[in-house]
Amino acid sequence: MAAMAEFSEDRADGGTVRFRGDLSLARLGALPERLDKVDGAFKRVDLSGIDRIDTVGAWLVHRFAIRHEAVVEGLDADDQRLFDQVIAAEQPVSLPPKQPSGLIHLIGEIGDATVAAGRTFVGLLGFLGATTLAFLAVIRHPGRFRYNATVQRFEVVGVTALGIIGLMSFLIGMVIAQQGAVQLAQFGAESFTINLVGRLTFREMGVLMTAIMVAGRSGSAFAAQLGTMKLTEEIDAMRTIGVSPMEALVVPRVMAAILLMPLLGFYASLVALIGGGLLVWTTLGIPPAAYIQRIREVVPITDLYIGLIKAPVFGAIIAVAGCFQGMLVEADAEQVGNRTTAAVVQAIFMVIVLDAFFAVFFTWVGWV
Structure with a gap:
């Protein structure tokens, strides 16, 4: 041994x-x-x-x-x-930094989130400017307009969304009518349920719920499609052959969302009125003819104008947010999912913020 x-x-x-x-x-x-x-x-x-x-x-x-x-x-x-x-093999050992206290850690996270939000907002503004310039370039050179791509986006954003938006709006109209009737019955004012359904549907819920649904369907699809094209280097190939990705990919999507959102919002409002009218008929015994007549009396035309004004703005925000996040994809496929999620969250958040702004603005101008 x-x-x-x-x-x-x-x-x-x-x-x-x-x-x-x-x-x-x-x-x-x-x-x-x-x-x-x-x-x-x-x-x-x-x-x-x-x-x-x-x-x-x-x-x-x-x-x-x-x-x-x-x-x-x-x-x-x-x-x-x-x-x-x-x-x-001798290497210095790097010890992990000492974790700060809970309050300092919370303040740091808030600061990081604020900086990230500010950078995202600045980047979104820049992308909106680039999209506007691409629109102007297409207007100056109509031959570069992608007609087939735009028509295809019309189908994806609008036609294929009619079923789910119609079902959602029908159920929301019934819920508004049912809840309104229950609450107004305490004051013996069940007939004012029609006022609630009509004004709330045309002024707020129709276009807002449509925007949220379009953000979930089309905004996420825009981000995923452009993100996948970034990973496969298709967008780089387009730049190499002299094709502007903004004109070929972003402009058709933004145009489709802007043009179809008013139509989808109006369609959603009508379907919600049908759902509310059905529940009012079966619960309160108000016949459809009386329901329609009351809608015509209590809903001013300005409520319809408000919905039609907000809809294209919401459509532009949704499409720009989706395309912006898709263009940020780099490195790996995991970012496609992350950017798609960010596009939906970002679009819905901005839609709700703008809806609050529009509510204050139209009240200020007297459209109440």
Whole structure:
């Protein structure tokens, strides 16, 4: 059996520490603790008397030599290669930064989110400007307008969305009528349920719910499509052959959303009126003819104008947000999902903010 690892000190001629025995993990014993207690300076570490050395032993000797500024001598060629590899593998350990307190961490997250929101807002404004310039370029050069692509976007944004938007609007109209009738019945004013359904549908819910549905369907589709094209380098190929991606990809999508949102909003309002009228007929006993007549009396034409004014603005916001996030995709497919989610959240948030602004503005101008 190999001898246990040992060492001896020689203070002559600048000081030498001589190791002997087996410098391997199994035979070190208490050698590391004993070496830590050695004081003084040494010029050399002599390893010519050892029988064997492994990585742990080499690291122990190297650490001792560094601490005492000594030179290691006496290794044969194989052991010297092992020793050199141990020295080369020495890397400083980076400790994770100390986590701040909960309040500081919360404030930092709020700050990071604010900066990210500001950068996104600035980028969205820049993209909106680029989209406007692309529209102007298409107007100046009508031959560059992508008619087939625009018609296809019409089908995706509008025609295929009629079913889900109609079902959603029908159910929302019934819910508004049912809840309104229950609350107004406490005051004996069930007939005013028609006023509630008519005005709320044309003024707010019809176009707002349509915008949210279009953001979920078409806004996410725009982001996913353009993001996938970025990953497959199709957009770079278009630039290479002299085709503007803004004119070929963004303009048709934005135009389709702007033109079809008023139609979809009006359609959603009519379907919601049908749903509300059905519930009023079955619950309150008001026949359809009386329901329609009352709608004509209590809903001013300005409510219809308000919905038609808001709809194209919402459509532009949804399309621009979707295309903007799609154009930001880089590196990997995971970003397609992240940017698609960001496009939907961003579009819905801005639609709700603009809807609140429009509500205050139209009240201020007297359209109440």
